[in-house]
Amino acid sequence: SQQGxxxxQxxxxxxxxxxxxxxxxKTSINNLQWYRxxxxxGLVHLILIRSNEREKHSGRLRVTLDTSKKSSSLLITASRAADTASYFCATEHDTSGSRLTFGEGTQLTVNP
Amino acid sequence: DAGITQSPRYKITETGRQVTLMCHQTWSHSYMFWYRQDLGHGLRLIYYSAAADITDKGEVPDGYVVSRSKTENFPLTLESATRSQTSVYFCASSETGNTIYFGEGSWLTVV
Structure with a gap:
């Protein structure tokens, strides 16, 4: 399975x-996306990072991508109670169809 | 407003009945997708479409049928619903290599 x-959890x-x-x-990607x-x-798109990029920022979000380790991280700085949600990474593994393979998600709870 | 809309949002049906979930997008995106999300899990791809009249199977296509006669519509049909198809169904659309936009989901319960 290509699933991330x-x-x-x-x-x-x-x-x-x-x-x-x-x-x-597990396998090489074209891009990796994070959703909330x-x-x-429904799912809301947060950020897309392409395979030739190493880091991207969007507001309080910072995403890194290490293709040699086949891993990515999502950092949310100065979290707020409103950030409470499930966060999913999704990978696009080929150039046809824009199909995304989703992971099982991380449930984030931010306590006031 | 422009976007992607799903209907019905909530549906309860009986085992063996046929159910159709509708999906409509206003962006003229080439690609459309159907995913299912079981409680507490990630999304799994059922079917996708690269353009009108072009569809292909995803990870879990058994028991589902799709069609795409028009670019903006991508209905998903459960030919004979089973309890294992109780799930939340998400329709999505995109252009190649770009952000995928999701609808709000259709909650389906099969009793």
């Missing part, structure tokens, strides 16, 4: 702290 794996932190989630995958899902809602 997120680590940890669950993370609980206090407001203001940083949250780091990791994603590993609030309870009972």
């Amino acid at each position: 794996e997120e680590d940890p 669950a993370l609980s932190i206090q407001e203001g702290e940083n949250a780091t989630m990791n994603c590993s995958y 899902q609030n309870s009972g809602r």
